[in-house]
Each structure stands twice: as C-alpha cells, then as structure tokens.
Amino acid sequence: MAFYVTTPIYYVNAEPHLGHAYTTIAADVMARHHRQRGEEVFFLTGTDEHGEPVADAAHALGVEPQELADRNAKRFKALAPQLSASNDFFIRTTDPQHEAKVQEVLTKVRDNGFVYEGTYEGWYCPRCADFKAENEIDPGNLCPIHHIELNREQEQNYFFRLSDFQGALERLYAEREDLVLPRTRYNEALAFIRSGLRDVPLTRQRLRWGVQVPWDHDHVFYVWFDALLNYYSALSYAREGEDLTDRLWPASYHLIAKDILRFHTVYWPALLMAAELELPEHVFVHGYLLMDGEKMSKSLGNVLDPFAVIARFGADALRFYLLREVPFGQDGSVSTASFELRYESELANELGNLASRTIGMLSRYREGLASTGELDPVLAADFDGLPERVCAHIDRAELTLALDEIWQRVRRLNRYVEECAPWTLAKDPERAGELDLVLRSLLEGLRSVTVLLWAFLPTSTERLLEALGAPERSITHAALGAGRIERVAEIAPLFPKDAQAAEA
Ligand SMILES: [Zn+2]
Secondary structure, X not given: OEEEEEOOOEEOOOOOOHHHHHXXXXXXXXXXXXXXXXXXXXXXXXEEOOOHHHHHHHHXXXXXXXXXXXXXXXXXXXXXXXXXXXXXXXXXXXXXXXXXXXXXXXXXXXXXXXXEEEEEEEEXXXXXXXXXXXXXXXXXXXXXXXXXXXXXXXXXXEEEOHHHHHHHHHHHHHHOOOOEEOHHHHHHHHHHHHOOOOOEEOEEOOOOOOOEOOOOOOOEEOHHHHHHOHHHHHHHHOEOOEOOHHHHOOOOEEEEEHHHHXXXXXXXXXXXXXXXXXOOOEEEEXXXXXXXXXXXXXXXXXXXXXXXXXXXXXXXXXXXXXXXXXOOOOOEEOOHXXXXXXXXXXXXXXXXXXXXXXXXXXXXXXXXXXXXXXXXXXXXXXXXXXXXXXXXXXXXXXXXXXHHHHHXXXXXXXXXXXXXXXXXXXXXXXXXXXXXXXHHHHHHHHHHHHHHHOOOOHHHHHHHHHHOOOOOOOHHHOOOOXXXXXXXXXXXXXXXXXXXXXXX
C-alpha cells in the first residue's frame, strides 16, 4: 500500500500565514495516520516560484527573481518543521530537475496534438497570474479575490486544447464521484465543466521568469502548468538515485483551498490525460479560515500569525485547534479567543487532566505498577470499533470527524473516572480488585486514544506514550486491549495552563 499526499506549492511572493499552515497541518495528519497503518507514505510540499508577480516584485526590489525566490522559499521551508510537519520532500519549481520534467511532459502534450498557436485577449489579474472569464469579474472590473483592477491583455500564445477534454472530463466525473471532495466542490467543478470549456493559454510570450518552452525559446510556460506538474516531477528526484514515480504515482490526495479549485479539478486532470498520465485518486478542497468574515490572506492584511501561536502554545495546540474548530472542508471562523478557550477546556482540562490524574492515581494507589487482566466491559463497549471508524473518516479526509470520534472517548474516560470514583475504592481494602480493574481500564483507554491522537498531536502524545511505557503507535495497537502497560512514569502537564512559562 502506498499513500501520496500533497499540499499546493505555496506562492513564494506571500509571507507564510495561517492558511498555508492549515493545509500543511491537514496533509501532515493524513501522512502520519497512514504511516501508522504501515503504508509507504510520501508527503510533498514546496514553493511555486515562477510567474509575473515574482518577476514584478523582484524588479521593484532591484534584485533578480531567483534571488527573491531563494529568500522567500526559505521561510516556507522553515514553516514545515515549526508545524511538526513530516514532509518527505520540499519541492521548488526552480529546481532544475523539475524544470526538465515540465519540459518533457508538456512536449509530450504537444506531440499528442493538444497544443496550437494563437492569440489570446482577456482580462488578466497579475496577482492571480490568470485571465478572468467575463462571468467572474466583480463590478468595477475587479478581481473577485484580490479586489484590484484587471488589465486588458493580448498576446501570442501556445494554447492547450482544454475544450478537447469536455467529454472525457464529464465521463470522468460521472465515473468517479469521489474524485473531488467534498461533494459541494465536486458539483462546483462539474458545473464549470458543463458550462463549456474553452482552450487556455499554455505559454506566455513577454515574460522571461518561467520554464522555457523547448520548441520556442521566446516563450515560457504559463506558471500554472509549471506549478501543477510539481506533484508529478517531485517523485522523479526527491530521493537521491531513485525514481519513486512507479511506486507512488498517482497521488492519493491533493489538498487545496477552494480558490485554486478550477486548476486542480479541471485543468489538471485534462493535462494528465493529454500527457497519458494517471489521474489522482482525490482532490480535497478545504474551506477558508475566516477572520472578520473574510478569507485570511496576506494581500487582504487580516493575518493571524501562526508563529506567535506556536511560540506560546506549541505546534500541537495549533494543529488541534484548526482541525477541531473548523469542520475540515468548510469555511469557518477562527480567533484567538476561541483558540484559548479550546486550549484550556479541551487540551488542558479534558486530555491533560485525564493523563495526569490517571497516571497520578496509579502512582498513588499502586506505586505506578499496572495490573493485568480483563478490562471493564462497560468501557470496552464504548471503544468498540473506534480505530476502524477513525480510519474510515481519514480515508475520506474527514479530519474533524475523525478527531471528534477520538475526543468523544477522551470525554468518556473522564466520565468513567467520575462514575467509578477510584479515590473511594482506594479507601476500602476489600475493593482492591475493583480498583485494579478501573485503573487498568482507564490506562488502557488513555493509551488507545493517545495512539489515535498521535497524527494530530505528535509531540505531546509521544511524551504521553513514553510516560505510559507503551511507545508503540501503529494502528494495530490502537484498539482498547491491544496494548500492554506495566509501569507508568510521572509526567509534567501536557498542556500547561500557563503556557508561556512552559515554553522553554
Ligand atoms: Zn486576483
């Protein structure tokens, strides 16, 4: 089994912000979860470095585009480890191996008869690096995303025969209803296809900052085609001396935000068909994190700094909050107030306290030594089928639902403590067997949810599994009763209330 997940490559002109962190975190949860299932996993992220906006910004700064790209790519590369993201490679579209692969694939598309020369005229947003169709221009001739005025542009281009794929794309969507998830995004992409596809420019003539068109050196490839091909090119050179393409292509999941839906759900499959390459299994379109009701983006100036959150509370807390607060796949609001509320009520109180009181009681009543034997059938019934349900949700990229399945058990364990009142049992020597049963069931429940939470909270769960003396975290050890705890060790609070002081 192989699992290949990608984030979009991030446009190097932007500063890394919470929106980038969000997609990277989601991809990382999926990658880690599939590694727990023993699959061969490849997780790709990187930077998109060509195109007019980079050339313009470099010009304004009086530097070469490559210099600006180098400078800014570093910040995105630094973002991944800060989020505890376990990406296997970081691709840059200025990598010479990527550029060579783009030329190879697009030459094949041309050889297959899907490229011709023509003139294009239309309304162009330099920030999107894209022409806008008449029906997607805001009043005042503005870009609906960037709220800036569009330019009327005309140029000689090579075109990609997207219109040739009208029928093939409609058939593809009919056959593969889970190609695009969630369903609303599938419907949106299909509606766009059904509205009638027009050919699109494949190259740009006036621009120099891009991958050169091998059959006409006056042109570079349009940045979107160059960028999309990163998902394919990376596999050929990510691992020194090895080509992973045969093992890992096609991608299992491309994770994207909805602003780049059309490129990934229409142009991308058409391009792959034109190049005779296999299509991805799923494109999952997540929503926007909203602040003050608008999409969070640098150009709109309403950015919540993920670095500040991580510096104070750690990456686990940010990962948890984003996937818990906003149902993955929908738009939702985020704020520092709701972050702090979830941190305190859920991470610190529900999970953190469950861990410290469970370990504390075993230390106090049994000197840290766990007993062996049956588990409480009442608790076991509530854990029945849990790992399977979590896997099924993650298979559909339903990360919030998966997290909720686990969190319901965290709450169940807290109720179990209250119901059984081990402190009362401990006072009565005749109820020692009962106390052992409760403590052992509680510990095993804690271990089970901790294994399942690892993909979401890698740092704190590794600490906790260590304290439980049960470091094994494969999915086969996730079920209640699948583990074995002998002795526990004291552990400092996983999510300290005074997070600032704990950050050291
Ligand atoms: Zn725009």
